Amino acid sequence: MFKILVVEDNEELNRSVCSFLNRSGYEATGCLCAEDAYDAMYSNVFDLIVSDVMMPEIDGFEFAKTVRSLNEDIPILFMTALDDFASKQRGYRVGIDDYMVKPIDLDELFLRIGALLRRSKIASSRRLSVGDFSMDIDEHTAYWRGEEIALTLREFNLLYKLLSYPKRTFTRTQLMDEFWDADTQASTRTVDVYMTKLRAKLSECDSFSIVTVHGLGYKAVIK
Amino acid sequence: MSRDKRIRRVLKALNNFLIFFLLVGFIVSCCTMLFVEVMSRTMGLELTSENIAAAAKITMLNVILLTLLLTLCDIIRRRLTVDRPVKTILNAGRRLTGGDFTVRIDTKKMSALDDGFEEIAECFNKMAEELSHTETLRSDFVANVSHELKTPLAVMQNYASLLASPDLEEEKRVEYARGISDASRRLAALITNILRLTKLENQQITPSFEEYDLSEQLCECLLGFEDAWEKKGLEIETDIESDVSIRSDAEMMSLVWNNLFSNAIKFTESGGTVSLTLKTEGEYAVVSVRDTGCGISREVGERMFDKFYQGDGSRATQGNGLGLALVKRVIDITGSEISVESELGKGTTFTVRTRRS
Numbered sequence: 001m002f003k004i005l006v007v008e009d010n011e012e013l014n015r016s017v018c019s020f021l022n023r024s025g026y027e028a029t030g031c032l033c034a035e036d037a038y039d040a041m042y043s044n045v046f047d048l049i050v051s052d053v054m055m056p057e058i059d060g061f062e063f064a065k066t067v068r069s070l071n072e073d074i075p076i077l078f079m080t081a082l083d084d085f086a087s088k089q090r091g092y093r094v095g096i097d098d099y100m101v102k103p104i105d106l107d108e109l110f111l112r113i114g115a116l117l118r119r120s121k122i123a124s125s126r127r128l129s130v131g132d133f134s135m136d137i138d139e140h141t142a143y144w145r146g147e148e149i150a151l152t153l154r155e156f157n158l159l160y161k162l163l164s165y166p167k168r169t170f171t172r173t174q175l176m177d178e179f180w181d182a183d184t185q186a187s188t189r190t191v192d193v194y195m196t197k198l199r200a201k202l203s204e205c206d207s208f209s210i211v212t213v214h215g216l217g218y219k220a221v222i223k
Numbered sequence: 224m225s226r227d228k229r230i231r232r233v234l235k236a237l238n239n240f241l242i243f244f245l246l247v248g249f250i251v252s253c254c255t256m257l258f259v260e261v262m263s264r265t266m267g268l269e270l271t272s273e274n275i276a277a278a279a280k281i282t283m284l285n286v287i288l289l290t291l292l293l294t295l296c297d298i299i300r301r302r303l304t305v306d307r308p309v310k311t312i313l314n315a316g317r318r319l320t321g322g323d324f325t326v327r328i329d330t331k332k333m334s335a336l337d338d339g340f341e342e343i344a345e346c347f348n349k350m351a352e353e354l355s356h357t358e359t360l361r362s363d364f365v366a367n368v369s370h371e372l373k374t375p376l377a378v379m380q381n382y383a384s385l386l387a388s389p390d391l392e393e394e395k396r397v398e399y400a401r402g403i404s405d406a407s408r409r410l411a412a413l414i415t416n417i418l419r420l421t422k423l424e425n426q427q428i429t430p431s432f433e434e435y436d437l438s439e440q441l442c443e444c445l446l447g448f449e450d451a452w453e454k455k456g457l458e459i460e461t462d463i464e465s466d467v468s469i470r471s472d473a474e475m476m477s478l479v480w481n482n483l484f485s486n487a488i489k490f491t492e493s494g495g496t497v498s499l500t501l502k503t504e505g506e507y508a509v510v511s512v513r514d515t516g517c518g519i520s521r522e523v524g525e526r527m528f529d530k531f532y533q534g535d536g537s538r539a540t541q542g543n544g545l546g547l548a549l550v551k552r553v554i555d556i557t558g559s560e561i562s563v564e565s566e567l568g569k570g571t572t573f574t575v576r577t578r579r580s
Contacts, residue, residue: 083415085474103411169449171442188465213449214459216442 002117003044004028007037007051007063008079017050017079020106026113034058034066041067046074048116050109053080053087061094068095073124075116079104119164128163130222131207135160144205154179155198158191162210162220171217191218239297244290251286308333308340315347324355367531371413371543375406382406409543416545419478420530423552430472430556434580437469437476437508441501444480451488452497460498467501467508470580475553482546483512483573490516490571508579513572519565527563 004026008014014030021028029044031037033055040046049067053060064076077098078091088099098112122128128135132145140156142149151159157179162170172188180186195218199210208222262268311328318326328344382402385395441463452459469476487497495515502509519527526532528551531544554561554575565571 103407105408169446171439171446173436173439173442213446215461215463216446 001025001027002047004113005037005040005044005046005049006030007032007034007049007055007060009033009052009055017106017109020110021113024110034060034063037063038066047120048113049074049076050113051076051078053078053082053091061090064091064096065094073120075120077109077112077116079109115165122164128160130163130166133205133207135163144202149201149205151198151201155194155201158194159198159202159210159220162218163208163222166208166220166222169213169217169219174217236294236298240290240294243293243297244286247286247290247293251282251289255282304336308336308344312340312343312347315351319351319354324351324358326351364530367544368417371531372410375410375413378406379403379410413543413545416543416549420545420549420552423475423549423556430475432470432472434468434470435473437467437510437577438463438465438501440473440477441480441499441510444477445484445499447481448484448488451485455488455491456493457488457491458494458496460496462498462500462502464501464503467503468580469508469577471557471559471577475557476577479550479553479559479575480510480512482550483575486546487512487514487516487571487573490514492516495570503579504576506578507576510575510577511572513570515570518567518569519563519571520567524563524565 004021006014006017006021006028008017008030009032011032014032018028018030029040029046031040035058037049037051051060051063055063060078060080064078067074067076075098076096077100078096079100079102080087080091081102082088083101091099097116100109100112122137126137128137133143135142135156137160140151140153142151142156142159158175161175161178172191175191176184176186176188180190195210195212202210206223208220211219211221213219311332315326315328327348330341330344330348333341333344379402382399385391386399386403391399442461445459445461484497484499491497491514496513497515498511498513500511500513502511528547530548532548533544550561557577559575559577562574562576563571564574
């Protein structure tokens with residue numbers, strides 16, 4: 001069972017989030033301040049941290065920074081009333097993985113925690129599997145029912161990105177920014193070419209499909 | 224009246240008296256000297272020092288008397304032409320400060336006096352008029368806000384007390400709980416919007432203008448509604464010219480797009496179409512959001528940018544009437560333009576024009 005640490009200074013909210021997570025199949029521990037959280041982390045190993053930002057004494061930014069300096073991999077999710085871009089930016093800069101604005105929807109929190117844990121599992125096992133399809137991150141190889149599918153590095157990276165965030169649509173520019181050089185002359189339509197190639201190479205694979213979303217971008221849908 | 228003020232008044236009267244005294248003394252001395260000189264030369268009169276001393280005493284008395292008279296006249300004139308209008312204006316000012324925005328100064332009374340007072344009175348009246356406008360706006364806003372805030376609260380309270388009743392069927396329990404969570408979600412959205420609008424109106428947010436890729440922003444914003452249009456079964460059409468950049472505040476502009484998209488999706492029945500186009504026209508980037516929804520009537524169109532105005536009361540549960548007010552505010556701050564074309568029953572097109580960088 002995954003262990004989740006909830007750091008939130010409002011007692012009621014803390015309690016409700018913890019009991020929701022406990023009922024959803026996680027083991028949640030609530031702490032009312034960062035100090036308590038440090039103590040809890042000293043004696044326990046957690047898989048994920050949900051933290052408030054505006055807390056007395058040590059705030060969320062400082063807390064996340066300290067945690068990140070000790071543990072590079074643990075996913076941190078901020079839940080906060082601060083909805084301006086500057087705060088989000090500051091959060092991501094200290095190394096958080098996700099950001100939710102209060103009042104949060106508990107069902108959405110559940111989905112996001114699931115996705116974060118899934119990605120952290122992929123990252124630690126260095127292997128991504130969808131049905132009979134799997135990708136080995138260190139060797140940059142993809143397998144469909146045990147047979148290797150030859151992918152170029154860029155194709156591999158694109159597919160890996162889409163499959164790491166299933167059902168989320170990425171725009172062409174977002175993909176370009178990540179996998180092409182900043183000074184590339186290629187137009188965003190180049191992404192279309194790559195997607196066509198990927199679809200052709202994966203024509204036999206029926207564990208997932210790459211979907212075009214109304215000319216806006218691409219996403220992977222797991223079947 | 225305080226002691227200080229009274230002393231100052233007396234000192235001022237004394238001061239005036241002294242000035243008048245010197246003035247009258249000067250004039251009378253000059254006149255007398257001239258008169259005596261001419262008289263003595265033409266008539267060959269010899270003036271003895273006794274004669275002069277006697278005349279001087281009488282003249283001195285005369286001067287003092289005249290000065291007193293003048294000072295009195297001056298005080299009365301002052302009372303009538305300065306103190307009285309000043310007092311009227313002061314009183315009006317005090318009433319205005321006290322919150323009485325109906326107070327006006329009678330400019331007719333002032334017109335008999337110096338020009339200055341009439342102008343001051345007119346200016347004051349204009350100020351009071353403006354203040355009363357903002358006051359009505361503010362009280363309307365407060366009334367609207369409290370209504371909008373209290374409705375979902377009342378809903379939550381009712382459902383909560385229903386939930387407290389024993390032997391509730393499972394089905395009802397779920398329904399009531401959903402009612403509470405829907406109402407609280409609405410309340411949360413409303414509060415977020417009120418805070419945003421207040422921030423924008425107080426100009427606490429000064430726009431930070433930077434060049435950015437509008438095409439990409441539109442794609443990303445529209446993708447935020449992917450779940451919504453899939454759930455509703457809407458067709459999405461896009462024609463977005465790529466690599467169009469504008470110089471504006473990206474975060475504020477995203478408020479505009481999000482509100483326009485969410486309205487388009489909200490007011491379009493399932494099976495309908497929402498389309499987004501981005502084109503360049505000379506110096507401008509033109510974004511159109513078109514839907515095949517219920518359309519907007521002329522009366523609604525005139526008021527739709529007002530705060531808390533909702534065209535269709537029956538849809539009140541789906542929004543809070545602040546979206547377009549926010550949009551308008553951002554459009555004004557960023558110096559863009561927005562226009563609407565609509566036909567009842569056929570659909571609506573919102574068009575935003577922004578200067579390209």
